[in-house]
Amino acid sequence: GAGVSQSPSNKVTEKGKDVELRCDPISGHTALYWYRQRLGQGLEFLIYFQGNSAPDKSGLPSDRFSAERTGESVSTLTIQRTQQEDSAVYLCASSLSGGGTEAFFGQGTRLTVV
Amino acid sequence: GENVEQHPSTLSVQEGDSAVIKCTYSDSASNYFPWYKQELGKGPQLIIDIRSNVGEKKDQRIAVTLNKTAKHFSLHITETQPEDSAVYFCAARGDTGRRALTFGSGTRLQVQP
Numbered sequence: 332g333a334g335v336s337q338s339p340s341n342k343v344t345e346k347g348k349d350v351e352l353r354c355d356p357i358s359g360h361t362a363l364y365w366y367r368q369r370l371g372q373g374l375e376f377l378i379y380f381q382g383n384s385a386p387d388k389s390g391l392p393s394d395r396f397s398a399e400r401t402g403e404s405v406s407t408l409t410i411q412r413t414q415q416e417d418s419a420v421y422l423c424a425s426s427l428s429g430g431g432t433e434a435f436f437g438q439g440t441r442l443t444v445v
Numbered sequence: 446g447e448n449v450e451q452h453p454s455t456l457s458v459q460e461g462d463s464a465v466i467k468c469t470y471s472d473s474a475s476n477y478f479p480w481y482k483q484e485l486g487k488g489p490q491l492i493i494d495i496r497s498n499v500g501e502k503k504d505q506r507i508a509v510t511l512n513k514t515a516k517h518f519s520l521h522i523t524e525t526q527p528e529d530s531a532v533y534f535c536a537a538r539g540d541t542g543r544r545a546l547t548f549g550s551g552t553r554l555q556v557q558p
Contacts, residue, residue, distance in 0.1 A: 335488075
């Protein structure tokens with residue numbers, strides 16, 4: 332596609348349920364990032380994938396959060412046993428490579444845990 | 446790891462005036478410094494970036510300056526227009542360690558017509 336695509340755009344879930352968020356990066360982009368943005372706040376790093384290297388998971392806030400990426404394609408971010416504090420916009424970005432190349436962001440998934 | 450601080454958190458200017466947003470970073474190995482604009486309900490969009498081998502870059506009404514010695518960089522918007530109203534984020538990234546972008550906390554810019 333022309334840009335980074337995220338789905339769903341909005342998700343409302345009950346506390347305790349699991350959710351899966353999807354990111355389709357720009358074709359050919361080897362680097363993929365997930366960020367969390369709470370209302371009115373900045374972007375909080377979650378996880379970074381670069382090609383076939385081991386992902387940088389240092390930003391995941393707890394073991395309820397995990398992410399996968401197969402090769403240089405789609406990535407899914409899974410949040411298990413959701414809590415109200417997980418409510419936020421989850422943003423995905425991709426870039427041609429890591430380092431000094433432009434990162435393109437998707438529109439985000441707005442997650443609301445009730 | 447990298448820490449990026451951004452200020453001010455809010456900035457209100459009159460249309461036609463200039464706006465300046467400043468950021469500092471902690472990791473001297475960082476070498477890529479982008480600025481993003483985020484409009485309500487949208488993902489951040491790159492507006493300008495600078496690499497560590499230059500001190501200034503300009504694109505029409507937008508310019509970015511970088512002082513590597515002091516580890517700070519700034520965004521300058523001249524002749525502001527109401528459509529410049531948005532949240533602006535600075536970021537930094539290096540080639541070693543965490544290679545994901547580390548973002549500042551954002552500046553909400555309001556341009557009054």
